[in-house]
Amino acid sequence: MTASLAGRSRSADGVSTVGVGEFQVSILLDGCISGSFGLIDGIDADDARRQELAAGRPEPPVISVNAFLIQRGGRSILVDAGCGDSYGPNLGRIDGHLATLGVTPEAIDAVLLTHLHGDHANGLFTEAGTRRFPNATLVMHEAEPAFWRDDALVAAAPPRAVGAVKTARNVLDLYRGQLHLARGGEVSPGISMLPEPGHTPGHCGWLLTSGREQLLIWGDIVHLPGIQFARPEAGMVFDVDRDSAEATRRRIFDLAAADRLAVAGMHLDFPAFGHVERLTGRSGAAAYGFGID
Known part of the structure; x- marks a missing residue:
C-alpha cells in the first residue's frame, strides 16, 4: 500500500505537521548532535568521510534528533521523547514544541518508544527525576526491558552499545506501573509495532495506517543519511x-522502496518525512536514495 503525505504546515522553530489519513503527525526537532566518523562501524572512518563529503554534507557530521506527536480523536501520542535536559543547551526542545502545539505533558496519553537509548528516552523524566508525562502509558517491545535488565546480556554486548543502561533502568523504574509491552502488531487503532532488532534487541518502528495512507516512523534505521543510504552495510558503534x-x-529499505511507503526517522534531516528509492551501488550492490517530501 502506498502513502501520500498531505496538508503540511511548517514553522521555523522545528515543527512540521502532515496528515496521514485521520492522523495528524508532527515532527518535533529536539536539536542536533555533532557526530564523528569514528562512530561508524562496518566501513572505515576514511571511507565514511569520503561518502559524507560526496553527499555534500558537513564535516564533522551533524545528527538530527527528532520525536513525533500523533494526534487523532482527541488523543495525543508521542513517539520517543528526545534528549530531555541531559544533552546540553542545543537539545531538549520537545517541551517547547509541545507547548507551541498547545499540548501539555499531562495531555500525553501514551509514549511509543522505538528503544531506550538516551536521545530517545531521557526526555521521559524531568531534571528533578520525576515523570515528565505523568498520565502516559509507555509502550515498547518486550525484548527492550528484558535486555537492559539482564546484567549478563548487557555484559556480552559491545562496550559502546551499553552506555544507556542507567537511562533504560531509570525509565523502567520510573514508569513501572505504566508499562505496556508487546511483540508486534496493533497497539492502538491504526498504530502497529514493527520489530526492527539489531540496534537494540527491542528496537522497533511504528506503522500508522488510516484508510489507504500509511507512514512508518522507523526509529534508528539511519543515523547518518549521507552515508547509510548509499552504504547500508555501515552501522553504528552503538548497535x-x-x-x-x-x-x-x-x-x-527494501520494504519502503517496494511499497512506496512514506517513512520518517529519528535521525533524518528535518522535516524528515520522505520516501526511499532502491538504486545500484558500488559493484552492482544494492544502494538506496532518500527524498524528503
Missing part, C-alpha cells in the same frame, strides 16, 4: 548486534 542491524536496515 548491540551490528549484523542484525544491517539486515534490518536492508529489509526496511
Whole structure:
C-alpha cells in the first residue's frame, strides 16, 4: 500500500505537521548532535568521510534528533521523547514544541518508544527525576526491558552499545506501573509495532495506517543519511548486534522502496518525512536514495 503525505504546515522553530489519513503527525526537532566518523562501524572512518563529503554534507557530521506527536480523536501520542535536559543547551526542545502545539505533558496519553537509548528516552523524566508525562502509558517491545535488565546480556554486548543502561533502568523504574509491552502488531487503532532488532534487541518502528495512507516512523534505521543510504552495510558503534542491524536496515529499505511507503526517522534531516528509492551501488550492490517530501 502506498502513502501520500498531505496538508503540511511548517514553522521555523522545528515543527512540521502532515496528515496521514485521520492522523495528524508532527515532527518535533529536539536539536542536533555533532557526530564523528569514528562512530561508524562496518566501513572505515576514511571511507565514511569520503561518502559524507560526496553527499555534500558537513564535516564533522551533524545528527538530527527528532520525536513525533500523533494526534487523532482527541488523543495525543508521542513517539520517543528526545534528549530531555541531559544533552546540553542545543537539545531538549520537545517541551517547547509541545507547548507551541498547545499540548501539555499531562495531555500525553501514551509514549511509543522505538528503544531506550538516551536521545530517545531521557526526555521521559524531568531534571528533578520525576515523570515528565505523568498520565502516559509507555509502550515498547518486550525484548527492550528484558535486555537492559539482564546484567549478563548487557555484559556480552559491545562496550559502546551499553552506555544507556542507567537511562533504560531509570525509565523502567520510573514508569513501572505504566508499562505496556508487546511483540508486534496493533497497539492502538491504526498504530502497529514493527520489530526492527539489531540496534537494540527491542528496537522497533511504528506503522500508522488510516484508510489507504500509511507512514512508518522507523526509529534508528539511519543515523547518518549521507552515508547509510548509499552504504547500508555501515552501522553504528552503538548497535548491540551490528549484523542484525544491517539486515534490518536492508529489509526496511527494501520494504519502503517496494511499497512506496512514506517513512520518517529519528535521525533524518528535518522535516524528515520522505520516501526511499532502491538504486545500484558500488559493484552492482544494492544502494538506496532518500527524498524528503
